[in-house]
Amino acid sequence: MGTEYEKDHIKKLQEQRMSMQKKTFTNWMNNVFFRNNVKVEIQDIYTDLKDGISLMQLLELLSGETLPKPNRGKMRVHFLENNSKAISFLKSKQVQIKVIGPENIVDGDRTLILGLIWIIILRFQISSIKLDKVKQSDVLFANEALLLWCQHKTASYSNVNVKDFSKSWSDGLAFNALIHAHRPDLIHYSSLRQDQPIKNLNNAFDVAEKELGISKLLDAEDVAVPYPDERSIMTYVSLYYHYFSRMKQGQTIQKRLTK
Structure with missing residues (x-):
């Protein structure tokens, strides 16, 4: 049975x-x-x-x-x-x-x-995802690099513990933390509650789309399950990585120009 x-x-x-x-x-x-x-x-x-x-x-x-x-x-x-x-x-x-x-x-x-x-x-x-100070060797390392980047950016956030590209994202807090880490003006992090996954997910997806132009690839209902699909989450999170990397490069160029 x-x-x-x-x-x-x-x-x-x-x-x-x-x-x-x-x-x-x-x-x-x-x-x-x-x-x-x-x-x-x-x-x-x-x-x-x-x-x-x-x-x-x-x-x-x-x-x-x-x-x-x-x-x-x-x-x-x-x-x-x-x-x-x-x-x-x-x-x-x-x-x-x-x-x-x-x-x-x-x-x-x-x-x-x-x-x-x-x-x-x-x-x-x-595969183009690279971390500063880390030797890039192969494609397999690229997903590890993306995971390390997420861990590094969200380490100080309460109730966020990114261990993978599945379960760690179910309650939506990690997405909000990633945005808040780069643009604290867009997310009121302390008002989010762990027991409101759909609300959290929609909040992050809407802010990312409206304010950052990051397309909404995922539906909250598909992510708010015990084990959402890893490949889907990795695909979406990599858009955040590329967006914020471009933002950082832009700021570095700005600083050089002002100097």
């Missing part, structure tokens, strides 16, 4: 995780297109990437490089050709893609499509 229940439970968690990833990754892709003034909107990540054209566009925007021209034909063979070009481009960037082939994208393989988008996010958004 127990094992059936466990299997059901694991299956449910897996579905929850995939549904959160699907939402976050779709929002993330649309955010990349929007910021680059490209009129593309992905509705369903499992079907809209089929022809390979949006995927090729996405890679061009992220890398700043030009890929071979996509084939505009409407047949399966054209779709496979475009997705092959996208995958070859990633391989040329030393991105490890072993199990994902063009046919997986054309056939809408949900697990592998989510895996592919995650690989792209890791390569173009997370």
Whole structure:
């Protein structure tokens, strides 16, 4: 009896995780297109990437490089050709893609499509994260660097203890602390209560979007669960990192100019 229940439970968690990833990754892709003034909107990540054209566009925007021209034909063979070009481009960037082939994208393989988008996010958004005074060695280190950055910024906040990119973010306080650490004028931290996760999450997401222009990739309801999806949270938190790094660089340049 127990094992059936466990299997059901694991299956449910897996579905929850995939549904959160699907939402976050779709929002993330649309955010990349929007910021680059490209009129593309992905509705369903499992079907809209089929022809390979949006995927090729996405890679061009992220890398700043030009890929071979996509084939505009409407047949399966054209779709496979475009997705092959996208995958070859990633391989040329030393991105490890072993199990994902063009046919997986054309056939809408949900697990592998989510895996592919995650690989792209890791390569173009997370692997560039570097901490001062720490030697950067590999992509694996980039998620550790992001975690260390979060720990460092939120260390002095009550009720915040960032140990991972899942459970530590459920009550929303860590997001608020990250914003407050850089922009104390935007968050009234002492008024937040740990037992109001949805309120806390929406507060951080709204402030980040309205005041900092950081797109709302996550829904509070998906995060306020015992184990929210790690990849989704990491994707969103990396936007904070990049935003505040740019802010810091801007301030450093200002200081130099005033001197």
